[in-house]
Amino acid sequence: xxxxxxxxxxxxxxxxxxxxxxxxxxxxxxxxxxxxxxxxxxxxxxxxxxxxxxxxxxxxxxxxxxxxxxxxxxxxxxxxxxxxxxxxxxxxxxxxxxxxxxxxxxxxxxxxxxxxxxxxxxxxxxxxxxxxxxxxxxxxxxxxxxxxxxxxxxxxxxxxxxxxxxxxxxxxxxxxxxxxxxxxxxxxxxxxxxxxxxxxxxxxxxxxxxxxxxxxxxxxxxxxxxxxxxxxxxxxxxxxxxxxxxxxxxxxxxxxxxxxxxxxxxxxxxxxxxxxxxxxxxxxxxxxxxxxxxxxxxxxxxxxxxxxxxxxxxxxxxxxxxxxxxxxxxxxxxxxxxxxxxxxxxxxxxxxxxxxxxxxxxxxxxxxxxxxxxxxxxxxxxxxxxxxxxxxxxxxxxxxxxxxxxxxxxxxxxxxxxxxxxxxxxxxxxxxxxxxxxxxxxxxxxxxxxxxxxxx
Numbered sequence: 001x002x003x004x005x006x007x008x009x010x011x012x013x014x015x016x017x018x019x020x021x022x023x024x025x026x027x028x029x030x031x032x033x034x035x036x037x038x039x040x041x042x043x044x045x046x047x048x049x050x051x052x053x054x055x056x057x058x059x060x061x062x063x064x065x066x067x068x069x070x071x072x073x074x075x076x077x078x079x080x081x082x083x084x085x086x087x088x089x090x091x092x093x094x095x096x097x098x099x100x101x102x103x104x105x106x107x108x109x110x111x112x113x114x115x116x117x118x119x120x121x122x123x124x125x126x127x128x129x130x131x132x133x134x135x136x137x138x139x140x141x142x143x144x145x146x147x148x149x150x151x152x153x154x155x156x157x158x159x160x161x162x163x164x165x166x167x168x169x170x171x172x173x174x175x176x177x178x179x180x181x182x183x184x185x186x187x188x189x190x191x192x193x194x195x196x197x198x199x200x201x202x203x204x205x206x207x208x209x210x211x212x213x214x215x216x217x218x219x220x221x222x223x224x225x226x227x228x229x230x231x232x233x234x235x236x237x238x239x240x241x242x243x244x245x246x247x248x249x250x251x252x253x254x255x256x257x258x259x260x261x262x263x264x265x266x267x268x269x270x271x272x273x274x275x276x277x278x279x280x281x282x283x284x285x286x287x288x289x290x291x292x293x294x295x296x297x298x299x300x301x302x303x304x305x306x307x308x309x310x311x312x313x314x315x316x317x318x319x320x321x322x323x324x325x326x327x328x329x330x331x332x333x334x335x336x337x338x339x340x341x342x343x344x345x346x347x348x349x350x351x352x353x354x355x356x357x358x359x360x361x362x363x364x365x366x367x368x369x370x371x372x373x374x375x376x377x378x379x380x381x382x383x384x385x386x387x388x389x390x391x392x393x394x395x396x397x398x399x400x401x402x403x404x405x406x407x408x409x410x411x412x413x414x415x416x417x418x419x420x421x422x423x424x425x426x427x428x429x430x431x432x433x434x435x436x437x438x439x440x441x442x443x444x445x446x447x448x449x450x451x452x453x454x455x456x
Contacts, residue, residue, distance in 0.1 A: 020048065028054035028100070032089055050092055053099040055136070057086060059148075083128065090135045098139040103132070104169075105148035126152045126174055137162055150174045153184065160188040160211075172200040183208060198222055201229035206236065207252075214239040221249030237289070245290075251282050257289020266290050269299035269329065276306030284312045295325040300355075303339045304332060310339040313346075320347050324381075327354040333396030341402065350379040357389035378403070383411045390415045392431035401438050410442040415449045 023045065027035045035049045035056075059082065133155050136144070144159060145167040152174055159166060173184055183206040186194070191211045195218040201207065209217065217239065221230055236256040237245075243264045247255075251270035268286055270279065279302050290296065302309045326347055328340065344350070385403060390396065400413065413435070417428055432449050 020051075023048055024052055024054060027052045028056070031056050031058045033058075036089075050094050051096045053097060055089070055098050055100070056102045057089065057104070058102075059105040086132060090132065093139075096139070098136050098141045100143040100145075101136045101141045102145040103147070103149065104145070126150055126155070126176065130155045133159060145169065146171050152176055153180065156184070156186065160186045160191050162190065164190055165193040166191060167195040167197070168199055169195075169197045170199065173202055173204055175203060182206060186211065189213060192216070194218070196220070201233045204229070204233060205253075206234050208236045208238075210236075210238045212240050214242050216244040217242060218246040219248070220246065245293075247286065251279065255282055255285045255289070257286060260289050261292050263290060263293040265295040266293045267297040269297075269301075271299075271301065276302075276308035279306060280308035280312040283309055284316055284318070287313070287318055288316070291320070292322055293320075294322055295327075296320065296323050297327040297329060300328040300331040300340060301358075303343060304336040310342055313343070318346055321349055323347050324349065324351045325354075326350055326352070327356065329356045330358045331355045332358050333391040333399060334393045335395075337395055337399050341399070344379075345377045348377075348379055349381050351381050352384045352386075353382060354386045354388065357387070357391055378406045380409050382407045383409055384414075385410065385412070386414045386416055388416045390417060390428060390431070392427045397431065397434060400435055404435070404438050404440045404442075404445065406441055407445075408441040410440075410445045413445065413447045415447070417449065417451055 027038075027049065030038075032049075032052075032055060035052060038045050039047075039049060129149060129151060133144075133151075137158055140162070142163055143165040144163050147169040148171070150172045151168075153176070156173070182204055184201065184204050185208050187208075187210045189212060191214055193216045194209065194211070194214060197218070197220045199221075217237065219235065230250050230252045233252050234254045234256065235252045236258070237260070238258045240259045241262045242260050243262055245260070245263060245265070246267040248267065248269045249271070268283070268290075270282060270286075283302060326344075331340070344353075385400075385407075387396075387400075404410070404413075415428060415432060417424070428449055432447055435447050
């Protein structure tokens, strides 16, 4: 006699079975508002958020709006409610460590939009910010990102003394009182990565970064709509183990770079409008501190726009014997190529040269005689040249003619273009044909046209 056995279906709660480390990794991609909401997914998840080592608080997420959506501005909003929310998040946590803390307001600045002070964005108060930051510091936080907030010197001092990675984006440095020093001091033996972007230095006159274990530093000012005080602030950098340096945007009053003997890569692109003397002085001071770097990216704009820049560099006798990779951005083939040619002789061991044409292209035949550039020495080690978005003008042709004639070790020239227009492609093909028949110092050199950028 046969018996029919009913198979039991076992429902496995796979979400609850996930290990804590994996759940916390999922949480790291979410705002804390969303993390708290995940408690409804599983009983086990109900309390996991209080031990989440990745704490990401985003003001716009709490409001329920997308970044850049300011339609809430005329609504009934009480800044105290957001403060209470942040207080509860920090208070209800267990005693576990916080690895990464990100606090992003990312709304608008009170100097651009009316009513921001009344609404409460950014101006939570220095004391309140100190309480919040102190709370995460007590939990041994290692990585911090702050955005669109005010911060005091005491809070900053506590941060840099502990964290390994710090990002300050649109942060405004505020004095507690008028007797406070005019210097912002970031002194740390643990800080490894530091990014300062669009910060407001307010009434401070000096920014000093002294961090012997710092390996990566980014100082960026994208030219936001208000004056962040960079033009009145001197920046001093002392970092013996710094390997990567990036300085871009509106320039500071001056630069002092010391003890950068470990530097491997630097990107420099500063601008200040139309004061050639100031930009020449600042560029000279920056470049003097980059003597040991192996890879250097420079904006060609100041060298081609201001006669003071190449003149100052020539006067101080800079030399870059360690640079193997050199990249010029915003290069314009039809303008003042003599400054670029003169600059190349300072890179005596250069192996790779990359030229990135400016986005605004005006293909004209602006003829300049090669002999006006003078007889400059090129690195005998120069093997590879890449021209990104080449401009087939006569001046660009003469520049490459000069390189072919003087680079004895040259092996390859790549013309990398992204344009797919037939007329532009025809001009570039004709341009390459003309280069092929020119006299060459190197018998091994090959010239090619591609629609892909080959260099990093």
